[in-house]
Amino acid sequence: MMKYVNSKNNSVHYNLAVEEYIFNNMMDDDFLLLWVNDPCIVIGKHQNIFEEVNCKEIPKNGVTVTRRHSGGGTVFHDNGNLNFTFITDYHPDRFSGYDEFLSPIIKILNEMGIAAEKSKVCDIAIGDKKISGNAQSIKKNRVLHHGTLLFDSDLDALRAILKPAEGEFKSKAVKSVRSSVTNIVDHLGDKKLDFDGFRDRILNSFFENEIDEVKLLEADIKQIRELEKTKYITWEWIYGFSPTFTYKKQSDFKGHQVDVVLIVEKGKIKECKLKSKTLSVEKIESLLLGHRYDYFALSDLCSEIKDLENFADYLF
Amino acid sequence: MKKNICMPKLSEKMESGILAAWNKEVGEKVENGEVLFEIETEKVVSEVESQESGMLEAVYFEAGDEIKVDEIIAVISCD
Structure with a gap:
């Protein structure tokens, strides 16, 4: 029944x-x-x-x-x-x-x-x-x-x-x-x-x-x-819970040419590779590594760093 | 003793399925009745439970792979 x-x-x-x-x-x-x-x-x-x-x-x-x-x-x-x-x-x-x-x-x-x-x-x-x-x-x-x-x-x-x-x-x-x-x-x-x-x-x-x-x-x-x-x-x-994924983007960020490759596992940035001739990429990589891939959390994170404001927009 | 874990046939017409997620990692202990992996096929998510207790020794596919029914997916070394 x-x-x-x-x-x-x-x-x-x-x-x-x-x-x-x-x-x-x-x-x-x-x-x-x-x-x-x-x-x-x-x-x-x-x-x-x-x-x-x-x-x-x-x-x-x-x-x-x-x-x-x-x-x-x-x-x-x-x-x-x-x-x-x-x-x-x-x-x-x-x-x-x-x-x-x-x-x-x-x-x-x-x-x-x-x-x-x-x-x-x-x-x-x-x-x-x-x-x-x-x-x-x-x-x-x-x-x-x-x-x-x-x-x-x-x-x-x-x-x-x-x-x-x-x-x-x-x-x-x-x-x-x-x-x-x-x-x-x-x-x-x-x-x-x-x-x-x-x-x-x-x-x-x-x-x-x-x-x-x-x-x-x-x-x-x-x-x-x-x-x-x-x-x-x-x-x-x-x-x-999203399955592991790679995110790639090649674009302009505030006048800097930036290539980014992220590997996100269980919602966290597991690998982060940036290429740019004009930005200090190591600093940004270490900042992002291990961080939650969350637009709002990354926006907050980047907003506190000079010249990196709005960088989160680039990552989504 | 080692036991092969195969892709199960979950409905009359099923020929293959997507391994949607592993719920255990290689080297992890598995108890009889625990969910070992999930299959997704035609919008059906099926939890597949282990029929064995032991250690997950090897896996031959990763999440997202399409696997034919009866193909070997993993090996458990039984207690």
Whole structure:
């Protein structure tokens, strides 16, 4: 029997912690979670955030960024996007991958008059435009499947943040694939169906009679808050978990021609090679070595040194 | 005794996977049931647990490499 967990919290950090907590601790039932996030960017577990997100822009836009525990690329969410999660048992010999989770979602969309079809391995699309991206996490004998449903998202809002930085990144990290997307609301037969109505239609399709809703206990919520605090909001997880990468740039810094090569491992500058005929490179190298590859921390660091103000801009 | 650790087949259709991360380093002790590495394939992250206890003696791939099912990834020298 499937149970329903309704997260009324719109924080992506909290909602990812809810998922992970249920995935790791509540083994006896199958679960469906429905959740909505305030505007945020969510990168895949094994992505290099610096390759995907323009880190300088994050605070300016008041948007939250985090890393999820499933695979795949970078997505953005807002309040017009419905997230769904299934958590259930996993048997390698008869695991179909995505179909067992996507088929019921596609069926209910079709019943609403939407010509939704499975696309690629794990997307749902209308024609060639994506409306849902999906990813999974497998641990022991459990699988967590989650996906997005773009109902009425502001699709242009966060494009600036996804703009790549200027230098050249090299890594074996998972890369994002840009897809052309569309909102479900533009394809509905029933024009009166709003976000809440859409959410109810999805929910009711999984429960024949009564919805078996699980209320998380205070003790559960305490542990979820702990997971949020010790993992999902931390620099170490969001930035530091990025796979090892090399950053290269050859450019002009305040009239000095500078070549830089950084190797960043676990979020820290492990190697730093600078070439310049006019700057004292050894001093800068020793300054940067071992330091966190964080735009704001490096900005502070460089701002205190004469002639090196704004050098952090050069490193991202 | 030495045991070869191979790329597991995680779904009916899987032919290869990306070794996404090592959770243990060469020379480190590994207990049966501990996560040894993670695979990512088609947006699925799978934690692979060690079936052996011992020491991680050698690894043949690094994070980011694509590996065929059943190919040898690492060697554990068992307790």
